[in-house]
Amino acid sequence: MAQLKTPGVYVEEKNSFGTSIVANATAVPVFIGFTEKINQLNGEDINNINGSGNVKEPVLVRSMLEYEQHFGKADTTGSIAISEKVDPKTKAKTFYAKNVKDGVTGTYEPGLMYPSVANFFGNGGGSCYIVSIGEYDQFTSLTKAAVDMAYIKKAIEMAEQATLILPTDLIRFGKLDYYNWGTELTNFCQEEKKYFCVLDVIQNAANDPVYDEKDISNYRKNVTPDFPSYAAAYFPYLKSLTTYAYKDDMSNVTLDGHSITTTNNSTIEDVKTFLSTNYINMPPSPFMAGIYSRLDNATGVWTPPANTIPAGVIGPLVPLTNKQQEDLNVSNTGKSVNAIRSFTGRGTLVWGARTNDGNSLDWRYINVRRLFISMETDISKSLETFVFKPNVHNTWVEVKTMIESYLFGLFNDGAFAGTTPAGSYHVLIGVGETMTDEDVLNGYMRVSIQVAPVRPAEFIVLTFSQMIGQ
Structure with a gap:
């Protein structure tokens, strides 16, 4: 607080909590x-x-x-070649998409x-x-x-x-x-x-x-x-629900080698219907x-x-x-x-x-792997505030408390395999634990963190046996 000279009441606010670790986005x-x-x-x-x-x-x-x-929008720079087949009996039309470059049915590949x-x-x-x-x-x-x-x-x-x-x-x-x-x-x-x-x-x-x-x-x-x-x-x-993209005037679409715009309107609508239900493999x-x-x-x-x-x-x-x-x-x-x-x-x-x-x-x-990437990123960013702080016991306690509080939050959310905080993570810092006197003289603050991450139940084995009825 500044030096007091004028009589009166002064309020001084003190922080009750130390530095905290902010969880950053994980899937951007x-x-x-x-x-x-x-x-x-x-x-x-x-x-x-x-x-x-x-x-x-x-x-x-x-x-x-x-x-x-x-x-902008989807890629329409590629040419979509459509082939038409007509059933001689029913006169029903069937369309097929081809890539103009190689002529292989269904291999038109737009920008992804x-x-x-x-x-x-x-x-x-x-x-x-x-x-x-x-x-x-x-x-x-x-x-x-x-x-x-x-x-x-x-x-x-x-x-x-x-x-x-x-x-x-x-x-x-x-x-x-x-x-x-x-x-x-x-x-x-x-x-x-x-x-x-x-x-x-x-x-x-x-x-x-x-x-x-x-x-x-x-x-x-x-x-x-x-x-x-x-x-x-x-x-x-994956067979996606993403459809072919074509230009509004359909200038990048051909039907049996001819511009689609030269065909009759009913055929154009048939082709549009085909393209709206012909999905891209992604x-x-x-x-x-x-x-x-x-x-x-x-x-x-x-x-x-x-x-x-x-x-x-x-x-x-x-x-x-x-x-x-x-x-x-x-x-x-x-x-x-x-x-x-x-x-x-x-x-x-x-x-x-x-x-x-x-x-x-x-x-x-x-x-x-992604959990460790997330923890390492969050903790590393928060430790930047301790650069140039005194490398002494009080600082180590503050760092340890900050990291343990962060890990306790993850424990409560279910990130670790242990049933108790002590069985889920350990944080070590200080001379005799993670540092030597020489480390302190050289300006090193070393923190050791051990966690027990959750692993998936990849193989579930069921064992059955028969018992004699009693």
């Missing part, structure tokens, strides 16, 4: 890819972060309306950014960052060299609340490049220790409902991070990011993101058997792949909760 993804436009809400361009390059600053969006204001963000929000996502690396019409002209990963990582660092990384749209460059970038981004997650990467296993035939083991082996062979627990992969693609990662967000908000980041239904999905493209999932879930390589399966009477379910480090007893499960 960064989507990387191409967009229709790249504008601020005032109409100005979003700034490049690599000079004359194509990597833009991250923009936080909280809804599809906000996304469209900044980045817009439908990825839409399905993120559709599965419970709250907010996300968009890092645009170009407009739709630039995709064909930009080579993989234009995907400047150094600046993309810089853009991710600029996204202050980001915790998840989704390079889904980069799948269109091909599996080898996508897997190389996935490896680099996973290592980046470990370096920063505050991100988790959600990846997809690319299917060689994106519309082929047949299981091909080569898809899995290609992923395991080419995704080779030093610290694989910072990523998870999902398979197969990689599962954006659906999973939304599920992460939904479960984090409902229960907590320690909740395994499995045994839950993805929204906006007809079903998995490839029906998997128990035998096929055995190799996905448990592999000698350790690179577990999480299956999405369809079960009679239950619908489509996420049926795996492992990181790419499936052989690690510590970091096998997604919820464990």
Whole structure:
């Protein structure tokens, strides 16, 4: 209190509580890819972060309306080729979609950014960052060299609340490049220790409902991070409720090689009806990011993101058997792949909760890795207030109390496996426990935290026996 000179009554407020740890957001993804436009809400361009390059600053969006204001709508730059077959007896029309480039039925692949963000929000996502690396019409002209990963990582660092990384749209460059970038981004997650990467296993035939083991082996062979627990992969693609996007004048649609606009109105309406019910097969990662967000908000980041239904999905493209999932879930390589399966009477379910480090007893499960990322981020940020404070007993007590209070809150919420606080976590700090006198002289304050995280009941074994009636 200031020196008192004037007679009267003075009130002095004292803090009853010490410094507290603030829990940060846990499921805010960064989507990387191409967009229709790249504008601020005032109409100005979003700034490049690599000079004359194509990597833009991250923009936080909280809804599809906000996304469209900044980045426009779905990709209509591709040509949709429609073939028509008429039954000679019934005269009924049947339409088929083809990709003009390769002529293979049903392989039209538009830009994935817009439908990825839409399905993120559709599965419970709250907010996300968009890092645009170009407009739709630039995709064909930009080579993989234009995907400047150094600046993309810089853009991710600029996204202050980001915790998840989704390079889904980069799948269109091909599996080898996508897997190389996935490896680099996973290592980046470990370096920063505050991100988790959600990846997809690319299917060689994106519309082929047949299981091909080569898809899995290609992923395991080419995704080779030093610290694989910072990523998870999902398979197969999903038959989504995302429909083909076409221009208002249908100028990007052809019917049997001819412009759709030259046909009669009834045929145009038939084609529109076909396109409105012809759905795109989507990689599962954006659906999973939304599920992460939904479960984090409902229960907590320690909740395994499995045994839950993805929204906006007809079903998995490839029906998997128990035998096929055995190799996905448990592999000698350790690179577990999480299956999405369809079960009679239950619908489509996420049926795996492992990181790419499936052989690690510590970091096998997604919820464990993400819980530790969350705790490390929250505690590290709060400890910044203690930099340059006296490295003495009173400070250590304050730090220990602050961390224990934070962990007690997590314990009450169900984040730990122990039945009591003492059986769930320990916090150690001080000379003789975590530091030596030399550490203090050198300016080091060392804190040791041990926790018992919740792990999923992945295998439930029921044992039955008969007893003799009495």
